[in-house]
Every structure is written in structure tokens, then in C-alpha cells.
Amino acid sequence: MSYTIAIAGARGLAGREILSLLEKDETFPVGRVRALGRGRMREEDNLPWRGGKIPVETFQASLEGVDLLFLCLPPQAAREVGVQALDAGAKVVDLSGAFQEGPLVVPELNPWALEEAEGVVRSPNCTSVILALSLHGLQKTAGLGGVVVTTFQAVSGAGKAALEQLRREGEGKKAVPVLGGRIAGNVLPWVGGSSSLPGRSREEADLAFQVPDLLGQEDLVVEATCVRVPVPRGHCLSVACRLGEPITPEGARDAFESVPGVEVWKEEGSPTPDQILGTQEVWIGRIRLSRALDPGLLFWVAADQLVRGTALNALGLARLMLRGADRPG
Numbered sequence: 001m002s003y004t005i006a007i008a009g010a011r012g013l014a015g016r017e018i019l020s021l022l023e024k025d026e027t028f029p030v031g032r033v034r035a036l037g038r039g040r041m042r043e044e045d046n047l048p049w050r051g052g053k054i055p056v057e058t059f060q061a062s063l064e065g066v067d068l069l070f071l072c073l074p075p076q077a078a079r080e081v082g083v084q085a086l087d088a089g090a091k092v093v094d095l096s097g098a099f100q101e102g103p104l105v106v107p108e109l110n111p112w113a114l115e116e117a118e119g120v121v122r123s124p125n126c127t128s129v130i131l132a133l134s135l136h137g138l139q140k141t142a143g144l145g146g147v148v149v150t151t152f153q154a155v156s157g158a159g160k161a162a163l164e165q166l167r168r169e170g171e172g173k174k175a176v177p178v179l180g181g182r183i184a185g186n187v188l189p190w191v192g193g194s195s196s197l198p199g200r201s202r203e204e205a206d207l208a209f210q211v212p213d214l215l216g217q218e219d220l221v222v223e224a225t226c227v228r229v230p231v232p233r234g235h236c237l238s239v240a241c242r243l244g245e246p247i248t249p250e251g252a253r254d255a256f257e258s259v260p261g262v263e264v265w266k267e268e269g270s271p272t273p274d275q276i277l278g279t280q281e282v283w284i285g286r287i288r289l290s291r292a293l294d295p296g297l298l299f300w301v302a303a304d305q306l307v308r309g310t311a312l313n314a315l316g317l318a319r320l321m322l323r324g325a326d327r328p329g
């Protein structure tokens, strides 16, 4: 069985990354790929696909025959396209946050939640995916009592316009401040808009709500300070967590690596965005016992957020959704 897959927002950073992973993944049951985008469709904008090119169609194109749609649009534009796809009988993997009604899933953590999906599954915020995966081994081994995290988030997390802002500012040119302030040579300790949690940004609230949900521990308190840094790609996190019971650094290493795709950094130093670019793992470094939280652990995390936090998760969800669609009812 092979499927027709569509990507809405295929020319954006998330959409392109999904297309690129899909292109390389020979095990994914893809028959035809369709790319959807806005604006004027010129031939030079066609996207590369397995030695050929695929045209970018407008959102007016019929979605009949599409089995699954990746929704990689800004939330305000995503809902209408998602509903159109559902009406045409497609499954939807929502990366935009426009749909609140589907389950939030990371295949390595809570695949069973997909049972609740009625057409739509939500891929979490990429930072939530990375943090939840990094905590899961400790949760299983020692229990989690609370988490305080500071993030160092790459500019590409805010889309291609933000990357353009970084590039222009770096060249000393005027730029549209889509990140809310200058980013070249600077850090911005507020990521995303405001939220329902007093004093917390949207990104901080996503971590506070999504990570306990993904870990199946609703009473887990996650306190985050999210910071945008002038790095093109690759998110880092400094994590402090209170544990249910003591653990040794060696025990913690084993616990981290018990989760598929989570690796302790074995080379010299600590994992950095530059070193882990393009990789599919969540990398853990600087593991040490906390002196302030007892029992507690401090560690560092780095991951390519476009690959691990975004495209890989979305592809995993698509695979599960399509497998579910094949199951006899």
C-alpha cells in the first residue's frame, strides 16, 4: 500500500525538512507527494523530489485523494486548510497548533494516545518534544519531582523570515524585526507571544502544559525560561530536575539512553548546535548531581529542532496514523 501525502507550507522551513526526510526514507509508504503553498507558483519554485521536481500548488487545489496532510503553516492560516483536508477524507498531522482537539503525541512516548485521534494528531512544540524525550529515562528510573529549564533556541525555530532577519543584521543591513528585537549579537529572553500563564511566554507555557501531558504525569511542574539566541539552527536546553529518588551520574547515563533516539555525548566537551547539525538524536551532556535540589540532577541537551523536534516526529506520527487507517474497523 502506498499513500498520497500532501505538505501545506512546503516552502517553509518545517515543510522543507519533512519533504527532505521523506525523500530519504525508503521505508515510508509514499506513492505521490503534493506540495501546497501560497502566492504565485513559478516553475523555478518547484521543489526537488527523488531526482525530479514537484510543483507547488495553491491552497485552492482540490485535496481529493490525499491520504495524509502535514500542516506546516502559521496557526492563523492553518485551520482552514486542515478542515478542507479532513472534509476530503485525509488524515492531518498538525504542526501549527491550530487544532486543539487532537491528541498531542510523540511516538516514542505516548503512541497509545493516537487511539483518540479522529483525523487529526498534533505534533508538539519542537522544544517540548526534545525536553520530554530527555526527561523520560529519568522519569522511568528515578521519578520526576519538578523541572526548571532554560532554553537557548535557534532562530530557525521562528521560520524563514527570522533566519532572514539574522542574516541581514549580521551583514549590517536593515531587517524586519520579526523576532521582536535585534537578534545578531544579542539574546532575546522572550520567545513567542503571551500566554494564559501569568508572566510566561507562549513557548514557556507550551513546555509547562505539553511536557507533563507527553510524559503522562499531569502534576509535574515544568518552569521554563525560553531564550532566543543568534544561532541559525539547533536548540539547546539547560535542565535542572528534582528526582523521586537519588541516582548516580552513571545511572543517569543509562536512564537517558534507555529512550530510543536519546544519546549521551561521548566526545570531548558538550554537544553544541554546530556539532549536532542535521542529526536525528537528542544529545545529552554535562550530567552532574545538583547541590540545590536533593535528590536532583543537572544536564545539558542539544538537538537539531527542525529534524528531531519537528520533521522526525511528524513523520513518525504520519506512519502511525496511516497504519491505523489500514486497520480493519
Ligand SMILES: NC(=O)c1ccc[n+]([C@@H]2O[C@H](COP(=O)([O-])OP(=O)(O)OC[C@H]3O[C@@H](n4cnc5c(N)ncnc54)[C@H](OP(=O)(O)O)[C@@H]3O)[C@@H](O)[C@H]2O)c1
Binding pocket: 008, 009, 010, 011, 012, 013, 014, 015, 037, 038, 039, 071, 072, 073, 074, 075, 077, 095, 096, 097, 124, 125, 126, 156, 157, 158, 159, 160, 161, 305, 306, 309, 310
Ligand atoms: N521552524 C521550526 O523549528 C518549527 C518547529 C515545529 C513547528 N513549527 C510550526 O510549523 C509551522 C511553519 O513553521 P516554519 O518554521 O516552517 O515557518 P516558515 O519558514 O515561515 O514557513 C511558513 C510557511 O507557511 C506559508 N505561509 C505563511 N503565511 C501564510 C498565510 N498567511 N497563508 C498561507 N500560507 C502562509 C509560507 O508560505 P511562503 O513559502 O509563500 O512564504 C511558508 O511556506 C508554524 O506553525 C510553526 O509554529 C515550526
